[in-house]
Amino acid sequence: MQRTVTDSFKLFQGLKVSFHRSTRAFSVSPINNHEVKVKRQKVKPSQAQNTKGPHPLAILAVLSVGVSAYVTLVKSRGGPGSGKGTQCAKIVQDFGFIHLSAGDLLRKEQERPNSPDGELITKYIKEGKIVPMEITIGLLEKAMIENDSNRFLIDGFPRQLDQAHAFEKEVVEATCILFFDCPEEVMLKRLLKRGETSGRSDDNRETIKKRFKTFIESSYPVVEYYRTLGKVHTIPCTEGVDEVYAKVKPILNEVLKQK
Numbered sequence: 552m553q554r555t556v557t558d559s560f561k562l563f564q565g566l567k568v569s570f571h572r573s574t575r576a577f578s579v580s581p582i583n584n585h586e587v588k589v590k591r592q593k594v595k596p597s598q599a600q601n602t603k604g605p606h607p608l609a610i611l612a613v614l615s616v617g618v619s620a621y622v623t624l625v626k627s628r629g630g631p632g633s634g635k636g637t638q639c640a641k642i643v644q645d646f647g648f649i650h651l652s653a654g655d656l657l658r659k660e661q662e663r664p665n666s667p668d669g670e671l672i673t674k675y676i677k678e679g680k681i682v683p684m685e686i687t688i689g690l691l692e693k694a695m696i697e698n699d700s701n702r703f704l705i706d707g708f709p710r711q712l713d714q715a716h717a718f719e720k721e722v723v724e725a726t727c728i729l730f731f732d733c734p735e736e737v738m739l740k741r742l743l744k745r746g747e748t749s750g751r752s753d754d755n756r757e758t759i760k761k762r763f764k765t766f767i768e769s770s771y772p773v774v775e776y777y778r779t780l781g782k783v784h785t786i787p788c789t790e791g792v793d794e795v796y797a798k799v800k801p802i803l804n805e806v807l808k809q810k
């Protein structure tokens with residue numbers, strides 16, 4: 552069947568995504584048409600009714616996903632230790648998202664032999680500073696392309712307004728933001744406890760203080776930006792894991808119902 556390309560979106564690394572109206576399928580292909588990785592996935596007709604223009608969900612399909620929700624988690628006041636990772640694990644169980652933690656991806660890259668960015672990542676994490684966005688977005692994008700899913704849960708990213716704008720422009724728009732709101736003293740306690748066994752170079756009092764400062768100065772404005780777009784759901788998270796999750800679940804049920 553002949554396919555009509557209705558929309559194309561540029562990705563990083565010379566890739567573009569196209570939506571084919573006739574087959575209602577998305578494909579990712581190299582901009583120069585060289586024979587590189589091409590990923591395709593059919594979109595369920597019920598989910599692809601808007602073929603007139605770049606439906607926000609169509610943009611979600613850039614990374615060979617079908618059509619569904621894409622959730623970004625940003626941090627709370629002082630953010631680290633608010634319990635994002637813990638809640639993400641529960642969301643994955645119930646909703647089948649692919650969970651991508653920017654911090655985990657950076658730590659993995661730091662350990663990868665011969666990584667050109669390993670040393671820099673180590674230095675930034677130890678100082679509680681934000682790693683240059685080209686590195687983080689590159690890792691996230693690669694992980695999204697590798698994971699053939701229609702739901703991504705991005706944990707701990709974007710950390711800065713410029714990262715939010717770049718990711719939205721070059722990769723994909725967020726459907727919804729879960730903002731875990733937790734006072735610093737609670738997070739400090741949780742992180743120090745975690746530090747007893749985590750082996751993380753940044754789970755110590757000195758680095759935690761720096762991470763809190765980075766969060767307030769650089770990351771919190773991201774929450775405010777998404778709030779102006781009406782995408783933020785704020786979840787107080789001083790209670791136990793299950794109590795917090797009891798607030799998360801209905802939010803996601805509602806978001807997914809709308810998609």
Ligand SMILES: Nc1ncnc2c1ncn2[C@@H]1O[C@H](COP(=O)(O)OP(=O)(O)OP(=O)(O)O)[C@@H](O)[C@H]1O
Pocket residue numbers: 630631632633634635636637638654707741742744745788789790791792793795
């Ligand atoms: N609601 C909760 N009540 C008590 N402890 C919690 C709760 N949620 C998470 N924890 C614990 O707090 C610590 C930090 O949680 P978690 O790793 O999920 O936070 P995070 O926000 O992902 O942190 P980071 O950004 O530093 O990776 C963990 O040891 C976790 O077991």
Ligand SMILES: O=c1ccn([C@@H]2O[C@H](COP(=O)(O)O)[C@@H](O)[C@H]2O)c(=O)[nH]1
Pocket residue numbers: 631653654655657675676677679680681682683687706707708709710753762
């Ligand atoms: O987008 C990101 C995410 C993380 N970092 C760096 O990693 C550490 C740890 O992140 P967690 O989310 O707490 O696991 C963070 O303090 C930053 O140094 C980053 O630079 N960019």
